[in-house]
Amino acid sequence: MRHPTPAALLVLPACILVAACLILPLAFVLAFSFNPARPGEIELTGELTIANYWRFFASPFYWKILGKTVYLSATTTAICAAFGTVLALAIWRAPASRRGLIVIVVLSPLLVSIVTRTFGWMVVLGDNGLINAILIGTGIVGQPLQLMFTNSAVIVGLVHVFLPIMVLPIVTALERIDPAVPEAAGTLGAGPATVAFRIVLPLASPGLIAGITIVFSLAMSSYVTPALMGGPDSGVLTTLIYQQFVVTFNWQFGAVLVAILLATSLLAVGVTFFEFGRRSRAWMSR
Amino acid sequence: MTADRLQHACFSGLVWMLYVFLLAPLVCIIIVSFNSEAVQSFPPTGWSLRWYAAALNNAGFVKGALTSFLLAAAATLLATPLGVMAAVGLWNGRWRFKPIIEALFVSPIIVPGLVSGIALLVVLASAGIRQAPARLLIGHMLIVLPYVIRTTLASLLQLDRSLQEAAETLGATSRQAFFKIVLPLIKPGIAAGMLFGFILSFDDVNVSLFLVDARTMTLPISVMSYLQYSFDPSVAAISSMMIALTFTLTVVLERWFGLKRLFAGR
Numbered sequence: 001m002r003h004p005t006p007a008a009l010l011v012l013p014a015c016i017l018v019a020a021c022l023i024l025p026l027a028f029v030l031a032f033s034f035n036p037a038r039p040g041e042i043e044l045t046g047e048l049t050i051a052n053y054w055r056f057f058a059s060p061f062y063w064k065i066l067g068k069t070v071y072l073s074a075t076t077t078a079i080c081a082a083f084g085t086v087l088a089l090a091i092w093r094a095p096a097s098r099r100g101l102i103v104i105v106v107l108s109p110l111l112v113s114i115v116t117r118t119f120g121w122m123v124v125l126g127d128n129g130l131i132n133a134i135l136i137g138t139g140i141v142g143q144p145l146q147l148m149f150t151n152s153a154v155i156v157g158l159v160h161v162f163l164p165i166m167v168l169p170i171v172t173a174l175e176r177i178d179p180a181v182p183e184a185a186g187t188l189g190a191g192p193a194t195v196a197f198r199i200v201l202p203l204a205s206p207g208l209i210a211g212i213t214i215v216f217s218l219a220m221s222s223y224v225t226p227a228l229m230g231g232p233d234s235g236v237l238t239t240l241i242y243q244q245f246v247v248t249f250n251w252q253f254g255a256v257l258v259a260i261l262l263a264t265s266l267l268a269v270g271v272t273f274f275e276f277g278r279r280s281r282a283w284m285s286r
Numbered sequence: 287m288t289a290d291r292l293q294h295a296c297f298s299g300l301v302w303m304l305y306v307f308l309l310a311p312l313v314c315i316i317i318v319s320f321n322s323e324a325v326q327s328f329p330p331t332g333w334s335l336r337w338y339a340a341a342l343n344n345a346g347f348v349k350g351a352l353t354s355f356l357l358a359a360a361a362t363l364l365a366t367p368l369g370v371m372a373a374v375g376l377w378n379g380r381w382r383f384k385p386i387i388e389a390l391f392v393s394p395i396i397v398p399g400l401v402s403g404i405a406l407l408v409v410l411a412s413a414g415i416r417q418a419p420a421r422l423l424i425g426h427m428l429i430v431l432p433y434v435i436r437t438t439l440a441s442l443l444q445l446d447r448s449l450q451e452a453a454e455t456l457g458a459t460s461r462q463a464f465f466k467i468v469l470p471l472i473k474p475g476i477a478a479g480m481l482f483g484f485i486l487s488f489d490d491v492n493v494s495l496f497l498v499d500a501r502t503m504t505l506p507i508s509v510m511s512y513l514q515y516s517f518d519p520s521v522a523a524i525s526s527m528m529i530a531l532t533f534t535l536t537v538v539l540e541r542w543f544g545l546k547r548l549f550a551g552r
Contacts, residue, residue: 010375011387014368014431018390021424022397025405032408042411083304090301100540107545108536109308113489115506116525119513120311123318123522130314133329160311163304193293221398224491228513238400245404245496258404265398 026262033255040249052256062240066260069237072151072226073219076158080215081208083159084166088204089196091167092174110164114224121157121229122148149231157225162218166211173207174200213272217265237261312529319522341523346512350505357419357504358487361426362480368427369434370476374464376435377442391435394428399492402428407496418502425493430483434476437543441475442468478543485535489528 034048035041037055056062087106094102109117124130125147132144147153177200185199186192201208223238230236237257244254322332341347372391376384394402403425410421445468453463491506498507505528513521539545 007375007377007379008381010371011379012375014372014435015387015390017365017368017427017431018393021406022394022402022428023390025409026397026401028409028412029401029405042408044412086297086300087304089297103545104536104540105305105308108533109312111485111489111532111536112312112529113506113509113532114491115510115513116315116489116528117311119509119521119525120315122513122517123314124311126517130310160308163308191293192290217396218398221400221492223400223495224510228510241400241404242495245407251408254404255408258401261398262401269396 029255029258033259035252037250037252042251052253056256065235065240072154073216075155076219077212077216079159080162080166081212084163084170087167088170088174091171106167107164114161117160118157118225118228125153153229154226157229158219162215166215169207169210170204173204177203209272213269216268220265221261315522316526318519319526321519337519337523340520346508347524350503350508353502354488354505357422357426358484360423361430361487362484365427365430366434366480369431370438373435373438376439391432394432403493403496418499421497425497426487429487429490429493433483434479437475437479438472441472445471478539481539
């Protein structure tokens with residue numbers, strides 16, 4: 001007998017953990033969002049209503065928050081896509097000796113807590129921060145500029161958080177390219193920009209698309225950066241969710257917001273899956 | 287040829303600016319942490335270690351650090367056996383529904399941490415479990431599990447299956463073959479997954495945000511709530527210590543396993 005422990009038995013405990021502690025609770029939250037809103041009530045009941053969804057979709061206030069969240073995430077994703085491609089090309093082209101160092105520089109921020117990284121931007125962008133010190137020191141401005149607590153500050157913080165995540169799938173895609181292909185293009189007379197834009201990037205596009213999907217979905221659900229760096233009126237979906245669950249204790253309406261957040265992110269993932277077919281799918285599951 | 291060189295210079299310039307962008311906030315934190323003033327001004331007017339002392343005397347930070355450490359250690363130790371078993375199962379198994387199981391194991395990475403935290407909060411509250419340590423532990427096991435599975439599976443896929451077969455041909459039982467041959471060979475992968483899972487769990491905010499309570503607070507969350515009310519350099523000091531810890535572990539991971547493999551899979 002080759003396998004005294006069948007493979008299925010080995011997989012089972014981890015499957016149970018994920019199913020019982022992630023998939024089941026997600027279904028539970030979705031069910032919860034159809035219960036009538038009663039602040040303080042935390043039990044699932046049999047009464048079903050769509051009043052909570054109606055409250056969200058009938059109000060321009062909530063539409064504005066959703067719009068702002070999508071705007072911040074989409075802008076972040078676009079900037080990350082452009083700069084992530086540049087960094088991925090830099091890693092791909094670097095000689096093996098320098099590669100390890102570049103990878104550490106690019107990826108190590110991923111391992112530093114989001115709170116720490118956001119705090120770093122508060123130090124850089126604050127009234128007494130690095131940028132204002134340089135601007136005042138060189139006499140370009142007399143008064144410190146208001147850089148913190150703006151939408152731009154949130155976007156800068158989010159780009160910093162998600163740039164390394166964008167780089168990874170692009171590098172993976174670049175590494176699959178046969179080096180002879182860009183070389184051949186060069187031999188046939190294409191300049192470096194032509195090679196990059198006409199040959200290399202199209203071949204790396206599945207990685208880029210995977211990165212865009214992942215970053216958009218993560219940016220939609222980021223809480224720390226908008227909460228710490230956004231202005232006083234800077235409601236985004238996640239800060240609203242926090243408010244519902246922790247401050248006003250309206251869990252049923254909070255569950256609606258979670259469902260909408262999840263639906264928006266999954267919509268992005270879904271579009272990628274069906275639009276860009278199997279190649280991207282293979283990259284996503286890595 | 288000059289146009290080519292110009293393009294090349296622009297590209298390099300942009301890449302260097304991006305390196306600065308990535309590292310600037312971290313470097314600024316470290317500089318500010320040695321400030322002797324109570325305001326975070328740039329450049330610091332004097333140097334001192336007083337904010338390190340202040341951070342280490344802040345009961346909230348110390349208790350948070352202890353909580354985060356115990357939580358990350360417990361979650362890693364509990365999730366690792368499950369992850370290794372699952373990876374070995376996936377390696378041996380030949381089922382038609384394998385992609386579904388693989389998707390299930392990736393799902394804790396794909397579902398936003400904030401959402402899985404809330405989902406756990408709601409379902410556990412309904413089941414009468416209101417203790418923060420219990421729900422944090424479950425949430426953090428979900429953080430660690432996918433990475434242990436990923437690194438272990440990556441090591442297994444590089445393994446020559448004939449080694450196990452040879453051991454069995456030579457009379458070892460499959461149990462012996464696994465524990466004496468396979469397990470020692472995939473140890474680096476398991477260790478890398480554990481270390482990475484530990485770091486992610488220690489640094490986590492999104493999953494924990496809804497699972498902590500006033501008595502059980504993790505370090506990143508206590509730092510975050512401190513930041514919402516005050517802005518003195520003791521946060522810079524505690525953050526610098528966290529950066530130092532992470533950087534050391536990052537270099538170890540890069541040497542040991544390769545950061546890129548860790549994040550990007552095989």
